[in-house]
Amino acid sequence: xxxxxxxxxxxxxxxxxxxxxxxxxxxxxxxxxxxxxxxxxxxxxxxxxxxxxxxxxxxxxxxxxxxxxxxxxxxxxxxxxxxxxxxxxxxxxxxxxxxxxxxxxxxxxxxxxxxxxxxxxxxxxxxxxxxxxxxxxxxxxxxxxxxxxxxxxxxxxxxxxxxxxxxxxxxxxxxxxxxxxxxxxxxxxxxxxxxxxxxxxxxxxxxxxxxxxxxxxxxxxxxxxxxxxxxxxxxxxxxxxxxxxxxxxxxxxxxxxxxxxxxxxxxxxxxxxxxxxxxxxxxxxxxxxxxxxxxxxxxxxxxxxxxxxxxxxxxxxxxxxxxxxxxxxxxxxxxxxxxxxxxxxxxxxxxxxxxxxxxxx
Numbered sequence: 001x002x003x004x005x006x007x008x009x010x011x012x013x014x015x016x017x018x019x020x021x022x023x024x025x026x027x028x029x030x031x032x033x034x035x036x037x038x039x040x041x042x043x044x045x046x047x048x049x050x051x052x053x054x055x056x057x058x059x060x061x062x063x064x065x066x067x068x069x070x071x072x073x074x075x076x077x078x079x080x081x082x083x084x085x086x087x088x089x090x091x092x093x094x095x096x097x098x099x100x101x102x103x104x105x106x107x108x109x110x111x112x113x114x115x116x117x118x119x120x121x122x123x124x125x126x127x128x129x130x131x132x133x134x135x136x137x138x139x140x141x142x143x144x145x146x147x148x149x150x151x152x153x154x155x156x157x158x159x160x161x162x163x164x165x166x167x168x169x170x171x172x173x174x175x176x177x178x179x180x181x182x183x184x185x186x187x188x189x190x191x192x193x194x195x196x197x198x199x200x201x202x203x204x205x206x207x208x209x210x211x212x213x214x215x216x217x218x219x220x221x222x223x224x225x226x227x228x229x230x231x232x233x234x235x236x237x238x239x240x241x242x243x244x245x246x247x248x249x250x251x252x253x254x255x256x257x258x259x260x261x262x263x264x265x266x267x268x269x270x271x272x273x274x275x276x277x278x279x280x281x282x283x284x285x286x287x288x289x290x291x292x293x294x295x296x297x298x299x300x301x302x303x304x305x306x307x308x309x310x311x312x313x314x315x316x317x318x319x320x321x322x323x324x325x326x327x328x329x330x331x332x333x334x335x336x337x338x339x340x341x342x343x344x345x346x347x348x349x350x351x352x353x354x355x356x357x358x359x360x361x
Contacts, residue, residue: 001349003338004347005118011294013340014123016161020129020137024304026063027134028334031305036327037061037258039230042282044266044274052079052092053274061328062109063335065102069109070331072120075101080220080275084177087275088218103304106334114355116347120330123337125158127329128322131257131300132236133162134317135320136212138303139253139311140234144211150203150223151216152176152185155238157192159214164193167212172197175206176217204228215242220275226250231315240323242263245290253309255298261324281324 029035040059047053049316055076061071077094080087093100102120136144142236144167149156152174163169172195176182182199189195201208206227207213215223217239224235226247235251237243250253264274264282271277287294298308311318341347 002355003116003341003347003349004112005116005337005341005347007119007122009341010118010122010126010337012347013346014126014333014337015346016126016130016133016158016165018125018336018340020133020162020165022066022332022336023127023130023329024134025065026328027116027301027304029063029065030328031301031307034065035061035063035328037326039260040262040281040324040327042262042264044264046096046267046270047077047079049077049079049092051079051273052272052300054078059325059327059333061326064109066332066335067109068106068115068329068335070104070106072102072104072124072325072327072330072336074103074120076080076198082297086177086219086221086223089220089276090218104330104334106338107149110191116334117361118334118337118347123330123333124325125155127333127357128155129158129160129162129326130333131213131322131329132159132320133166134304135236135255135257135322136155136163136194136234137166138300138321139255139318140167140212141232141314142167144234146210146212147172147205148208148210149174149208149216150176150214150242152182153216154220156185156216157189159216159236159238160189160193160197160267161224163214164195164310169193169195169212171195171248173200173206173210174198174264175200175203176226212236212270214247215239217242217307222247229317231317233317235317235319236322237320237344238322240321243319243321245292248287248292248319250317251319253290253318255308255318255320256294257300257320257322257324258326259295259297259299268275
């Protein structure tokens with residue numbers, strides 16, 4: 001039988017500890033060459049609304065240690081409005097009922113059969129948070145207790161959940177451009193995490209005196225200024241556009257999720273209308289002018305297997321850049337999700353032969 005799960009199932013069944021453990025094992029496999037990934041590929045055509053595109057995104061990966069391979073796909077309408085003085089990447093819910101479209105298909109590497117199908121939404125933000133959490137586990141100072149969070153949107157909560165899972169966090173300061181959003185977010189996260197979470201009036205105020213700075217925005221422009229960086233900080237981002245070369249130059253240890261970024265294939269003439277072609281997911285940042293070679297930076301899988309040096313003391317500045325996702329992440333965490341769902345009797349089962357065939361493909 002093939003299991004059909006919902007975002008509610010994901011939220012109810014998976015803990016941050018589940019996701020951290022699943023991903024750490026997968027990155028160790030990746031580090032020794034047994035787990036595999038493809039590049040993320042986005043097909044971009046003009047969208048139905050002014051200055052929008054339809055993006056069809058796919059990414060896949062195989063994690064033999066978990067017995068699975070998976071593919072994540074998204075069908076999105078995207079635009080780039082200016083919000084709070086910064087250009088943002090925003091998905092428009094355009095499917096019937098004003099809904100988004102994102103799916104994960106999970107397969108067995110032993111039989112090839114489809115094991116599960118579920119939406120990507122809740123899992124995708126869990127894996128982003130956990131990936132940055134692993135970066136902090138390997139690079140942040142052991143006594144880190146104060147977090148600055150820039151952003152209060154969909155990705156922000158799991159960043160805090162992950163940081164609290166890998167370090168003993170006592171204080172969190174949050175800034176995002178809209179006061180009502182950051183105040184509501186801070187109140188909600190204080191209840192959830194049982195630590196002090198305070199909304200502040202500027203990004204600089206949030207960052208000052210922090211041990212970990214986590215950016216979790218959809219900005220295509222830098223949100224962290226180099227003059228704010230203090231000795232001992234760990235910097236963490238979910239988009240390489242959130243941080244510039246001058247800031248990265250201040251880092252003693254710099255690691256990245258992976259050297260390969262997304263491939264954007266756009267309709268003729270559309271390339272110049274998509275900001276991310278220049279500032280976002282579809283190109284490596286040009287850091288050679290500040291003496292940083294992107295191709296030589298250690299990856300998270302290197303850190304997971306202990307191949308590269310880590311923080312040497314509490315005065316060093318470290319940074320983890322997480323600009324792009326992997327299909328492997330969805331496969332690894334999906335395997336844990338299916339295990340817990342079966343134990344809990346969650347989801348709905350459909351006959352696997354609905355998705356298999358007797359005709360040689």
